[in-house]
Amino acid sequence: MTREEFDDLVHAVEKRFANRPAALRWRVVMLAALGYAGLLAWLGIVVLISAGFYALMFVGDVQAKIAFAMLGTFIFLGGGYAVLRALLVKVTRPKGRPVTRAEAPELFAVLDSLQAELRSQPFHQVLIEPVCNAGVVQVPRLGVFGWQRNYLLIGLPLLDGMSRDEMRAVLAHEFTHLSREHGRMSHWLYRLRRSWQEMFNQLSVPRVRGEFSLRPVVVKFVDYFWPRFNAHAFVLSRANEYEADAQSARLTGSSNAALALLRLNVVSLQLDEKLWPDVLKLANEQPAPPSDVFRRLRDGIRAGPSAEEGGKWLGEGLKMTSTNSDTHPCLTDRLRALQVAPENLVSPPAQSAAEALLGPVLDAVREDVQKLWAKDIEKKWRERHARANALKDRLSSIEQAPAAAVDVDRLWDKAIALLDLEGGQAATPLLQEIITLRPDHVLAQFHLGRLLLEENRVEGVANLERAMELDENCLPRACELLHQHYRASGQAAQLRELDARMDRHEKSLAASQAERREVKASDAFIAHGLTEAELQTLRDELQPELRVLRAQLARKELKHFPTQRLFVLCVYSRRAWHGFPNKDLDRALVTRLSQKLKLPGRLMVFSPTGSFRALASKVAQMPGAEFFCRQR
Numbered sequence: 001m002t003r004e005e006f007d008d009l010v011h012a013v014e015k016r017f018a019n020r021p022a023a024l025r026w027r028v029v030m031l032a033a034l035g036y037a038g039l040l041a042w043l044g045i046v047v048l049i050s051a052g053f054y055a056l057m058f059v060g061d062v063q064a065k066i067a068f069a070m071l072g073t074f075i076f077l078g079g080g081y082a083v084l085r086a087l088l089v090k091v092t093r094p095k096g097r098p099v100t101r102a103e104a105p106e107l108f109a110v111l112d113s114l115q116a117e118l119r120s121q122p123f124h125q126v127l128i129e130p131v132c133n134a135g136v137v138q139v140p141r142l143g144v145f146g147w148q149r150n151y152l153l154i155g156l157p158l159l160d161g162m163s164r165d166e167m168r169a170v171l172a173h174e175f176t177h178l179s180r181e182h183g184r185m186s187h188w189l190y191r192l193r194r195s196w197q198e199m200f201n202q203l204s205v206p207r208v209r210g211e212f213s214l215r216p217v218v219v220k221f222v223d224y225f226w227p228r229f230n231a232h233a234f235v236l237s238r239a240n241e242y243e244a245d246a247q248s249a250r251l252t253g254s255s256n257a258a259l260a261l262l263r264l265n266v267v268s269l270q271l272d273e274k275l276w277p278d279v280l281k282l283a284n285e286q287p288a289p290p291s292d293v294f295r296r297l298r299d300g301i302r303a304g305p306s307a308e309e310g311g312k313w314l315g316e317g318l319k320m321t322s323t324n325s326d327t328h329p330c331l332t333d334r335l336r337a338l339q340v341a342p343e344n345l346v347s348p349p350a351q352s353a354a355e356a357l358l359g360p361v362l363d364a365v366r367e368d369v370q371k372l373w374a375k376d377i378e379k380k381w382r383e384r385h386a387r388a389n390a391l392k393d394r395l396s397s398i399e400q401a402p403a404a405a406v407d408v409d410r411l412w413d414k415a416i417a418l419l420d421l422e423g424g425q426a427a428t429p430l431l432q433e434i435i436t437l438r439p440d441h442v443l444a445q446f447h448l449g450r451l452l453l454e455e456n457r458v459e460g461v462a463n464l465e466r467a468m469e470l471d472e473n474c475l476p477r478a479c480e481l482l483h484q485h486y487r488a489s490g491q492a493a494q495l496r497e498l499d500a501r502m503d504r505h506e507k508s509l510a511a512s513q514a515e516r517r518e519v520k521a522s523d524a525f526i527a528h529g530l531t532e533a534e535l536q537t538l539r540d541e542l543q544p545e546l547r548v549l550r551a552q553l554a555r556k557e558l559k560h561f562p563t564q565r566l567f568v569l570c571v572y573s574r575r576a577w578h579g580f581p582n583k584d585l586d587r588a589l590v591t592r593l594s595q596k597l598k599l600p601g602r603l604m605v606f607s608p609t610g611s612f613r614a615l616a617s618k619v620a621q622m623p624g625a626e627f628f629c630r631q632r
Helices: 003-016 021-058 062-087 105-118 156-161 164-176 184-203 215-252 254-284 293-303 307-319 331-337 353-400 408-421 424-437 442-454 459-470 472-488 492-517 532-542 583-596 610-620
Strands: 097-099 125-129 134-140 148-155 548-556 566-573 602-606 626-629
Touching (some): 003 492, 097 353, 125 156, 125 353, 134 164, 156 164, 164 215, 164 353, 254 307, 472 492, 566 583, 566 610, 602 610
């Protein structure tokens, strides 16, 4: 199902079940039952077939009974394993620093009070992690069949940025997702949607070649079922987000709930756009991560953004629009639902939630979170440091080289080095100069567009559009950047058009892959289009292959992404004295040449025998196809 079709389905569900939450819940329950029935049907078929063989044990002689018993057991164990292997998807346990009741009694006192007020399930474990977020993660022990283990994740930077009351509002929101106040049915559907989504994501990964499994059959069912279930569950999940906000406001006050949303938005952007980039730039000079990163982040959050930065980041958050790519509504919609007007955040709280809730164990938690983060990033940090040293050397050699009158390649090398070392501000003038000299420079157009949009400058849209026009391979990444820009600036109409554009691209991509997967004599062919220098290189590579007498080259005419090239190379080999082809030697020659020859596109090598005779005849008719002929 395309993005556009899914959006239409979501809007239809919203319209149909507007102000009828109970009807929507029961609709999702019915779809969930269909999902269970569809998956369990395959297990039922396996059981019935094996039971049939067991029933046949009551007829026939002893040998027949043994054979039927073995067949029934093989089908039951093998088929049952194949079905369960497809259904019991693995969900990774979240990482973080566990916090116990004995270590943080204040935190657990808040959790206990919220659990009692909301009549919620408890969390099996509370983990502090190095990101600015909070959330509930449920790890199903039985895949889509549930038996959940509940984890509460709290980001240390979020604790550093919020007050105790604001953090209590955040925790109340998360507890609501597990609470009886939220409804037993909504809670079950919330968990079920996440499990189905995980299953869909894992089944979307191509299976291992040669794997014995009923997975392809399950995939077809899931491809049909998941979008329909997801559209209904999506609408319900978004309603649950509003309900969680409402419960948070009821328990902690509308002001605290609204301030928590605003604070989360501003602190997240402060980290993403300023504090974390400053930390990661240290990899240019230091071979290992600093040991005080989370103290630096704490100090930066505590100092707060400047008035200009705070206004900018708050404005960006309020402009963002809701989309069907995320069940969480945008900030403006959530504040409107709480009936609270947005306000400026004057300054960070006098005492952070980290200090109030973690107390004496805070320093130990901060050190442990630092170690977890350093362990995860250590390899990438070393790689970045090594690359930075190489880029510095490269930049030095570029600066010392004699300047040419107009050398776009030299400017590009310098721009890329500066982009990686110092960021967009240093590279932007060079990218603009490159585009002035060579407007068709795809990567310069792409990176300039990306950098301009990061600065909220709409001129970047034209650069990304130009990059996609020059090279369709840029389209997925460029559309992703445009999607972020249009969503952040609240341009809903452009978002819808962008989704339709990506759908068209993905359909074309699938058709292109099918088109390039095989070559037949009935296909249309065009001249190879190689230069004489490229042909000579190919001749030089064929010359040592003494079995090759002649070679003819053409290109398949592609309807989708015609700028890509698919070459077909027909090689005529020496024959034995009897004149019949040696299929084994020809096959070995084709394999060897396929691995050896390099052309500016995909290459199919074949010999003019068997089913390839008609294709060879078609290629031979192309003008200029024969480019290699060995003197006998």
